[in-house]
Amino acid sequence: MFALGNAVIQYDDYRRQWLAGAVIATMAVWSVFTIQAYSRRRGRRPWVVVADLVVTCALMSMSPLIMSDVQFLLNIPLITTIWACGPAVAAGALGGQVAGAVGGFAIGLSTYLNRGMISVDLVRDVVLLTGAGFVVGMASTTAKRASVRLAQALRTEAATAERERLARSIHDGVLQVLARVRKRGSELGGEAAELAELAGEQEIALRSLVAAAPTESTMDGDADLRPALQLLATPRFQVSTPATQVMLPTATAFELTAVVREALSNVDKHVGPAAKAWVLLEDLGAEVVISVRDDGPGIPEGRLASAEAEGRMGVAKSIRGRVEALRGTLELVTGPGEGTEWEMRVFR
Structure with a gap:
C-alpha cells in the first residue's frame, strides 16, 4: 500500500x-x-x-x-x-x-x-x-x-x-x-x-x-548413556548409574557401551560363569568415567601382550582401540587374586 x-x-x-x-x-x-x-x-x-x-x-x-x-x-x-x-x-x-x-x-x-x-x-x-x-x-x-x-x-x-x-x-x-x-x-x-x-x-x-531410563536424544545429536548401560545388568553384573542424564554425542555413547559390553564378555569368557562384575558410571561434568570391575583372579603379567601377539585383538581393538579413538584414557588395575578393573575416562 x-x-x-x-x-x-x-x-x-x-x-x-x-x-x-x-x-x-x-x-x-x-x-x-x-x-x-x-x-x-x-x-x-x-x-x-x-x-x-x-x-x-x-x-x-x-x-x-x-x-x-x-x-x-x-x-x-x-x-x-x-x-x-x-x-x-x-x-x-x-x-x-x-x-x-x-x-x-x-x-x-x-x-x-x-x-x-x-x-x-x-x-x-x-x-x-x-x-x-x-x-x-x-x-x-x-x-x-x-x-x-x-x-x-x-x-x-x-x-x-x-x-x-x-x-x-x-x-x-x-x-x-x-x-x-x-x-x-x-x-x-x-x-x-x-x-x-x-x-x-x-x-x-x-x-x-x-x-532403565527411557532412551533420549537431542537435536544436537546427543544421547543419554545410562539406558544402554542399564540394559547390560544381569544377576551377575550390577550396573550403577547417576539419577540424572549423562548426555554424550550419540556415537560416543554407542562406543562406550560397546567397550563395557566387551569388558563384561571377557569376564564371562576368562573368569567363568560364576564370576561377578560391577559397572559404575560417573558424570564429573568435564568428563565421564566408567569403571568395570570383576572378582576374578586377575590378569597375569604379560598376558595381554602375549594375547595381542597371538592375534587376539579383543582388548587391543575392542577396548583400548575404541577408547583411544574417543581421545579418552584407559587404566587397568589388576593383580593376582585382586580381580580386574578397567577405568575409562572420556572428556566432553
Missing part, C-alpha cells in the same frame, strides 16, 4: 508513467503469489525466496527508467519503496540469521546501484535491512529450536507415562510369576532348580529393562 501511495503522489513527475503503472501492477501480482507460497509449508522453499529476491531487485532496477533526475536529487523513494524488504524477512525466516543478513544486504546493494551514490539515508537503509534480516533469522531459528525441544519433551513425557504403565502391568503379572517360579524351583531342587535359576535371570533382566 505504501508503494502504491508513493506512486500515486509521484505519478505526474515520473518520466515514464506507463512503466510505473506496470511495475506497481507486477508488484501486486507478485505479492499475491508470495503470500500464497509462504502461507503453505510446501511453498516455503529456497527457490521461492531466491526468486522473490531476484524479482524484487529487477523491479527496483526499473526506478532509473521511471523516476526523473529531480526526483533522484530530492531523494524520493524508489518505485519499490519498503515493499523491497520482503525478501530479506523471508530469507531470515527460512534460512536463519546468515540468510536473512545476506538477503537484506543484497536489497541494500541493489538500492545503492540504482541510486548511484552513497548517502546517510542509503547507509542507514542498508544497515536496517541487513539487521532486520538477521534479527528475523535469529528469531526464526530460536522458534524452530524451541518447537523441536517442546516436541521432544512431549514425546519423552508420553514415553515415560507409557513405560510406567507397562512397568505396573509387568510387575503385577510377569515379575511376580517369575519370582514365584524361582522361589518354588529352588525349594524343589534338581531340574526345577535349573529352571529357577533361569527364571531368576530373566526376572532380573526384565527388572533392569523396566527400570
